[in-house]
Amino acid sequence: MIQLSLADARTLVATILANAGFSEGHVRTLTDTIVAGERDGCTSHGLYRTLVCAHSLRTGKVDGNALPRVHDQAPAIVRVDACGGYSLLAFEAGLPHLIEKARHNGIAAMAINHCVHFSALWPEVERLTDAGLVGLACNPSHAWVAPSGGRVPLLGTNPFAFGWPRPDKPPYVFDFATSAVARGEIELRRRAGESIPEGWGIDAAGNATTDPQAIVDGGAMLTFGDHKGSALSTMIELIAGPLIGDLTSLESLRHDGGAGGSPYHGELVLALDPSRFISGDPAPHAARAEALLDAFVPSGARLPSQRRYEARARSRVEGVRIPEQLHAELVALRDDPAMRVMPG
Amino acid sequence: MIQLSLADARTLVATILANAGFSEGHVRTLTDTIVAGERDGCTSHGLYRTLVCAHSLRTGKVDGNALPRVHDQAPAIVRVDACGGYSLLAFEAGLPHLIEKARHNGIAAMAINHCVHFSALWPEVERLTDAGLVGLACNPSHAWVAPSGGRVPLLGTNPFAFGWPRPDKPPYVFDFATSAVARGEIELRRRAGESIPEGWGIDAAGNATTDPQAIVDGGAMLTFGDHKGSALSTMIELIAGPLIGDLTSLESLRHDGGAGGSPYHGELVLALDPSRFISGDPAPHAARAEALLDAFVPSGARLPSQRRYEARARSRVEGVRIPEQLHAELVALRDDPAMRVMPG
Numbered sequence: 001m002i003q004l005s006l007a008d009a010r011t012l013v014a015t016i017l018a019n020a021g022f023s024e025g026h027v028r029t030l031t032d033t034i035v036a037g038e039r040d041g042c043t044s045h046g047l048y049r050t051l052v053c054a055h056s057l058r059t060g061k062v063d064g065n066a067l068p069r070v071h072d073q074a075p076a077i078v079r080v081d082a083c084g085g086y087s088l089l090a091f092e093a094g095l096p097h098l099i100e101k102a103r104h105n106g107i108a109a110m111a112i113n114h115c116v117h118f119s120a121l122w123p124e125v126e127r128l129t130d131a132g133l134v135g136l137a138c139n140p141s142h143a144w145v146a147p148s149g150g151r152v153p154l155l156g157t158n159p160f161a162f163g164w165p166r167p168d169k170p171p172y173v174f175d176f177a178t179s180a181v182a183r184g185e186i187e188l189r190r191r192a193g194e195s196i197p198e199g200w201g202i203d204a205a206g207n208a209t210t211d212p213q214a215i216v217d218g219g220a221m222l223t224f225g226d227h228k229g230s231a232l233s234t235m236i237e238l239i240a241g242p243l244i245g246d247l248t249s250l251e252s253l254r255h256d257g258g259a260g261g262s263p264y265h266g267e268l269v270l271a272l273d274p275s276r277f278i279s280g281d282p283a284p285h286a287a288r289a290e291a292l293l294d295a296f297v298p299s300g301a302r303l304p305s306q307r308r309y310e311a312r313a314r315s316r317v318e319g320v321r322i323p324e325q326l327h328a329e330l331v332a333l334r335d336d337p338a339m340r341v342m343p344g
Numbered sequence: 345m346i347q348l349s350l351a352d353a354r355t356l357v358a359t360i361l362a363n364a365g366f367s368e369g370h371v372r373t374l375t376d377t378i379v380a381g382e383r384d385g386c387t388s389h390g391l392y393r394t395l396v397c398a399h400s401l402r403t404g405k406v407d408g409n410a411l412p413r414v415h416d417q418a419p420a421i422v423r424v425d426a427c428g429g430y431s432l433l434a435f436e437a438g439l440p441h442l443i444e445k446a447r448h449n450g451i452a453a454m455a456i457n458h459c460v461h462f463s464a465l466w467p468e469v470e471r472l473t474d475a476g477l478v479g480l481a482c483n484p485s486h487a488w489v490a491p492s493g494g495r496v497p498l499l500g501t502n503p504f505a506f507g508w509p510r511p512d513k514p515p516y517v518f519d520f521a522t523s524a525v526a527r528g529e530i531e532l533r534r535r536a537g538e539s540i541p542e543g544w545g546i547d548a549a550g551n552a553t554t555d556p557q558a559i560v561d562g563g564a565m566l567t568f569g570d571h572k573g574s575a576l577s578t579m580i581e582l583i584a585g586p587l588i589g590d591l592t593s594l595e596s597l598r599h600d601g602g603a604g605g606s607p608y609h610g611e612l613v614l615a616l617d618p619s620r621f622i623s624g625d626p627a628p629h630a631a632r633a634e635a636l637l638d639a640f641v642p643s644g645a646r647l648p649s650q651r652r653y654e655a656r657a658r659s660r661v662e663g664v665r666i667p668e669q670l671h672a673e674l675v676a677l678r679d680d681p682a683m684r685v686m687p688g
Contacts, residue, residue: 073450074621076449106453134583148646162579176575228518234516235508238636239478243478248633248636277421277455277589278588292498292581292582
């Protein structure tokens with residue numbers, strides 16, 4: 001393993017993305033999110049993603065110079081057209097408006113349209129909790145998941161994230177896929193020739209399977225939590241798809257046309273301002289929330305982001321460790337003159 | 345079984361509730377919801393609830409004359425103080441304001457405070473879909489459920505409901521408890537001396553149990569969907585509790601003090617207006633949602649409210665059938681002069 005300080009990791013990622021041809025804004029927002037992923041121990045959303053982003057740009061799957069367009073859609077809605085770029089710069093462009101609208105109205109929504117999406121949602125809900133707001137975020141993906149009882153993949157892995165600001169503590173944040181497991185988990189087992197537990201997927205005939213190959217060969221993944229998880233995933237299709245005038249996971253997969261690219265769709269973010277929901281001092285109510293959350297760990301329960309925050313604290317002191325081979329690939333990409341794109 | 349037309353069922357329920365001492369508004373909103381439950385085949389929220397409501401009033405657990413107070417809390421928030429009455433009249437009092445705010449701002453919230461709560465949430469999200477809006481609703485309950493990995497009940501059965509309007513069809517609606525099963529399901533098995541499947545609850549030591557008695561004796565129920573369902577239930581505690589200045593499930597149970605009454609807490613309802621989220625005609629986007637939902641049944645999947653809508657169509661023609669003993673109890677209550685409360 002190779003150890004890198006967070007600053008060195010930033011420089012490495014930012015240099016590769018800039019050389020590849022991403023604009024300054026995309027470089028900055030991509031680097032923030034990629035390094036935050038590695039820092040928090042989410043390696044699947046960490047430095048490895050730099051390779052994917054550079055590849056997506058090279059193969060024309062994403063616009064590296066897309067400038068998000070912000071629309072004041074309604075008194076409590078900001079809409080941001082990502083114009084075919086990654087979602088992150090669009091999120092950043094809309095964020096000040098979302099915060100202002102939430103503080104003014106009590107609740108507000110941000111709809112991001114036409115974005116290429118690869119990132120976790122927790123960095124975004126953390127931006128809202130940093131502002132003292134409650135945040136929710138969700139998006140469709142590619143249709144790999146069958147609804148409960150069905151034989152056909154109609155739903156995406158549709159992540160759902162939530163953040164609650166805590167006084168003097170990291171926020172209460174969760175961010176989970178509504179599929180039973182991540183797509184990558186099934187792919188890993190398939191490559192290793194291993195079986196998977198029941199409940200992860202079905203074969204082409206709609207029967208439960210423990211063979212990851214059967215899921216890829218015309219089968220489907222399943223949602224978490226049976227019909228309840230399936231309902232939640234369907235809700236995400238609707239509110240982060242047609243509600244905001246953007247694609248469902250089925251449409252995103254069709255749009256990809258078998259190219260294996262990142263999903264292309266929209267994202268819905270809600271922000272709620274606790275100081276507007278009650279008259280008077282919100283502090284005693286925040287304290288009652290603390291009393292509930294503080295009871296979790298002593299009772300044996302884990303708080304959802306506990307492991308991430310522990311990794312974050314560690315990474316801030318020790319930096320991050322990445323596999324030697326990944327480091328070599330990143331350095332080769334950084335130093336490859338063929339990867340340098342002249343700004344057009 | 346005794347067969348009753350929907351009109352006769354309404355008259356029976358309304359007469360009992362009026363005799364018991366509920367005000368006209370509470371009689372009307374309670375009757376609507378109780379008869380709708382029976383009509384849709386949800387017997388646990390059906391005519392049997394009339395007995396529970398009358399008993400709760402007699403024992404002072406609910407204020408039958410409470411007049412909800414509506415506050416224009418923020419541009420996109422209406423707050424309704426139920427003042428110790430049932431939630432339903434408060435919901436009705438706030439609904440026109442919620443609809444108006446959602447249509448004006450694109451998204452709006454209704455916070456209901458200090459309500460006694462027994463009802464399902466689907467009748468409420470259906471009121472929003474009737475108005476062409478997307479609705480979400482949730483509330484805490486009593487703390488009977490342990491968070492994932494924990495040994496102590498810190499969460500309620502915390503229902504979550506969602507509604508999506510469909511052109512020329514009943515809306516897409518789900519309404520589920522975030523507990524693995526309803527509390528009543530465990531109670532039924534306990535009384536029958538039957539065991540329960542693994543995953544429903546734990547004993548006092550925090551170990552998985554199939555003995556319903558062990559759950560009652562210091563154990564706890566579990567959420568659906570392991571840590572993901574647990575996270576969702578925690579979110580509901582926070583946004584339908586401290587966010588709106590109202591009790592958590594732990595606090596609701598403490599407030600009950602062992603009396604076995606209905607939970608007393610708040611409720612959060614969100615409304616989103618599809619016509620405000622996009623510029624131009626929303627119809628093509630609604631049609632894309634239809635394409636997704638129309639693919640469910642042919643693929644073998646069920647739409648969440650399918651069974652309810654089938655029961656509704658049947659009940660509208662045939663009326664409802666209730667057990668003879670329940671009917672006898674209701675008639676006895678209706679005809680009992682001791683149950684008649686003089687308006688104070």
